[in-house]
Amino acid sequence: MTPPTSTSSRSEGAAAAARTTLDRLIETWGRPELSALGPEDDLFDRIDSFAVVELLLETESEVEKTVGRYVPLADESILDSTRSPLRRLQGWFDYVADAVARG
Amino acid sequence: MTTARALSIGFVGNVVTNPFGKVAGRLADLAAVSVEHFPIGQIEQVLAGPASVDVLVVHLDHRWFFDVAPDEASVARARGLAELVAARLARAPGTVILNTVPFVPVSSVESDLHDQLEALARINAVLFDLARSQERVSVIDAAGTLAILGFANAFRERNRHMYQMPYAPAAVDALVERYADAVAARLRARRKVVVVDADNTLWGGVVGEDGVENLEVDSDYPGIVHTQLQRQLLRLKRLGILLCAVTKNNEEDFRAVFAQRAMPLRLDDFVAYRSNWSEKSENIRDLATALNLGLDSFIFLDDNPFEIEEVRARLPGVECHLFDRTRPEQALTLLDGIASLRARNVTAEDLAKTDQYRGEAQRQELQRSAASMDAYLASLEIRVHIARNNPGALRRVTQLINKTNQFNLTTRRYTEDEVATAMQAGSVYAARVVDRFGDMGIVGVAIVRNGVLETFLMSCRALGRRIESQVLRYVCQQEADPELRAQYRPSAKNRMVETFLDENGFALLGSGPEGKDYRLTRGPDDTAYIDIVAE
Numbered sequence: 001m002t003p004p005t006s007t008s009s010r011s012e013g014a015a016a017a018a019r020t021t022l023d024r025l026i027e028t029w030g031r032p033e034l035s036a037l038g039p040e041d042d043l044f045d046r047i048d049s050f051a052v053v054e055l056l057l058e059t060e061s062e063v064e065k066t067v068g069r070y071v072p073l074a075d076e077s078i079l080d081s082t083r084s085p086l087r088r089l090q091g092w093f094d095y096v097a098d099a100v101a102r103g
Numbered sequence: 104m105t106t107a108r109a110l111s112i113g114f115v116g117n118v119v120t121n122p123f124g125k126v127a128g129r130l131a132d133l134a135a136v137s138v139e140h141f142p143i144g145q146i147e148q149v150l151a152g153p154a155s156v157d158v159l160v161v162h163l164d165h166r167w168f169f170d171v172a173p174d175e176a177s178v179a180r181a182r183g184l185a186e187l188v189a190a191r192l193a194r195a196p197g198t199v200i201l202n203t204v205p206f207v208p209v210s211s212v213e214s215d216l217h218d219q220l221e222a223l224a225r226i227n228a229v230l231f232d233l234a235r236s237q238e239r240v241s242v243i244d245a246a247g248t249l250a251i252l253g254f255a256n257a258f259r260e261r262n263r264h265m266y267q268m269p270y271a272p273a274a275v276d277a278l279v280e281r282y283a284d285a286v287a288a289r290l291r292a293r294r295k296v297v298v299v300d301a302d303n304t305l306w307g308g309v310v311g312e313d314g315v316e317n318l319e320v321d322s323d324y325p326g327i328v329h330t331q332l333q334r335q336l337l338r339l340k341r342l343g344i345l346l347c348a349v350t351k352n353n354e355e356d357f358r359a360v361f362a363q364r365a366m367p368l369r370l371d372d373f374v375a376y377r378s379n380w381s382e383k384s385e386n387i388r389d390l391a392t393a394l395n396l397g398l399d400s401f402i403f404l405d406d407n408p409f410e411i412e413e414v415r416a417r418l419p420g421v422e423c424h425l426f427d428r429t430r431p432e433q434a435l436t437l438l439d440g441i442a443s444l445r446a447r448n449v450t451a452e453d454l455a456k457t458d459q460y461r462g463e464a465q466r467q468e469l470q471r472s473a474a475s476m477d478a479y480l481a482s483l484e485i486r487v488h489i490a491r492n493n494p495g496a497l498r499r500v501t502q503l504i505n506k507t508n509q510f511n512l513t514t515r516r517y518t519e520d521e522v523a524t525a526m527q528a529g530s531v532y533a534a535r536v537v538d539r540f541g542d543m544g545i546v547g548v549a550i551v552r553n554g555v556l557e558t559f560l561m562s563c564r565a566l567g568r569r570i571e572s573q574v575l576r577y578v579c580q581q582e583a584d585p586e587l588r589a590q591y592r593p594s595a596k597n598r599m600v601e602t603f604l605d606e607n608g609f610a611l612l613g614s615g616p617e618g619k620d621y622r623l624t625r626g627p628d629d630t631a632y633i634d635i636v637a638e
Contacts, residue, residue, distance in 0.1 A: 028125075050121040050140070053266045057122070060259070061272040074261045 116162035129283035196520035292506030301350035343453025
């Protein structure tokens with residue numbers, strides 16, 4: 001895949017990569033009910049901490065393929081039950097896009 | 104019909120092990136795998152505790168052994184780990200898989216760096232020593248696996264410290280492959296024979312056209328590619344693999360290359376070869392017959408895609424690989440990448456195979472010249488040494504149980520633990536055959552437990568001499584159980600033993616789709632020309 005060039009398109013690509021990764025993991029985990037989650041739904045409460053770590057790692061890998069460089073996504077907030085971006089599904093995609101935009 | 108065996112794998116480590124659970128999918132064709140993840144960091148507790156799994160994977164990154172630099176204390180930690188593993192294996196069944204330590208020492212002081220490198224090697228050496236002394240321990244090379252990926256690509260240091268997960272997904276996948284290999288090597292029969300083409304494979308050029316002196320097989324490119332392949336094949340032979348050659352050449356031309364060129368392989372490194380103008384599939388089938396091996400024991404290597412397709416289409420059981428001499432970077436990693444050649448270890452029987460199969464060829468020659476079949480069999484001077492419940496034979500017995508498909512009454516597979524348990528609860532007989540042409544090693548196994556002959560099998564290379572009947576006769580005598588039961592369970596490959604029990608003094612009690620059940624009546628007749636030696 002050719003890495004997108006502009007910052008906004010990179011961010012959009014990263015958010016799409018995050019969606020793709022989540023879809024793939026939902027299948028791997030055998031949790032089809034998660035596919036029905038909407039943008040405002042809470043993902044954090046529905047998966048355990050190991051799945052969160054797996055989601056993070058796999059998303060980092062997918063984003064690297066998409067934007068052509070490694071962007072660390074790990075942050076103290078991710079496993080924090082009050083601040084996690086996974087509290088809103090759209091919040092997670094935005095978080096990934098912001099991380100790529102920040103570089 | 105055989106069903107997939109159930110296999111439980113437990114993971115414990117000082118990292119998040121959940122992503123390693125993908126190993127279940129990699130083993131799906133061999134077993135129905137269930138996966139359990141024990142709490143992170145509970146290594147000692149799990150090893151010392153009652154956790155019961157068939158395979159326990161203990162995955163440790165360097166932080167379990169040391170904080171920042173390997174030293175004497177970390178070697179002592181490794182020794183402590185080895186003691187814990189050994190203690191667990193002494194009291195519980197199952198296999199333990201450990202890993203080399205993936206770490207690259209750095210230091211501003213050269214001598215300190217050397218000390219660290221030495222300590223790291225000693226940590227790994229403790230693990231290797233454990234695996235040498237404990238058959239039920241495997242050590243995957245995590246360090247080497249991640250080095251191939253590149254440590255920079257394999258590690259995610261931020262994630263290591265924040266989430267106890269130091270590996271990128273590509274690294275996880277690579278490690279999962281190694282774990283799957285380690286488990287599969289204990290479950291799957293290893294292929295026994297590599298059949299290799301000659302022209303443009305064993306050497307560059309076509310001997311019949313270019314002449315022996317012009318063939319490329321030396322220390323310069325491109326001849327070095329062929330020299331290296333020959334060295335790799337020689338190494339495989341030393342690891343218990345039989346080498347054969349098939350080539351479309353006049354036989355004298357093929358032989359002349361070995362006579363006139365200095366090469367790593369000599370003609371007698373091949374247990375058999377066919378140099379003629381027949382199709383390669385025909386020659387491979389002929390080799391299988393001569394060696395008394397199934398086609399699913401064979402791997403075929405050729406530079407010509409047409410020949411590969413010809414063999415693949417006509418002999419689907421043969422695993423075929425293209426040797427592309429123009430891409431040495433692929434061609435020379437080919438053999439190392441063939442999963443079906445992997446094994447946990449190599450037994451004495453594996454190493455003696457070339458001589459054993461050459462002995463078989465000599466027996467066939469004697470058979471052709473003998474006046475009668477009985478005269479031939481008597482002239483072999485067969486002695487069968489039978490040991491009951493010999494722990495020293497555990498490795499070979501388990502290996503034989505798991506790779507014998509044709510002369511196998513039940514095709515029941517066992518782990519080493521299960522064989523050891525059978526030795527405690529009943530009788531595990533191991534039969535070693537010796538004749539005037541050599542020692543075949545352990546070629547037969549019988550397991551009797553609770554009044555049932557639950558396993559009876561014989562390596563195909565020992566068949567055709569009534570050895571199997573004489574072994575069964577001995578087992579029946581030793582068990583001294585007039586009510587001894589036996590079973591035939593059909594599989595895709597064991598039709599040859601469908602009537603074995605009927606022909607050897609067992610009475611049919613009943614039959615159904617799952618097989619046939621028998622009870623001992625008079626047992627097998629004596630075979631005068633076979634001496635039994637009880638050990």
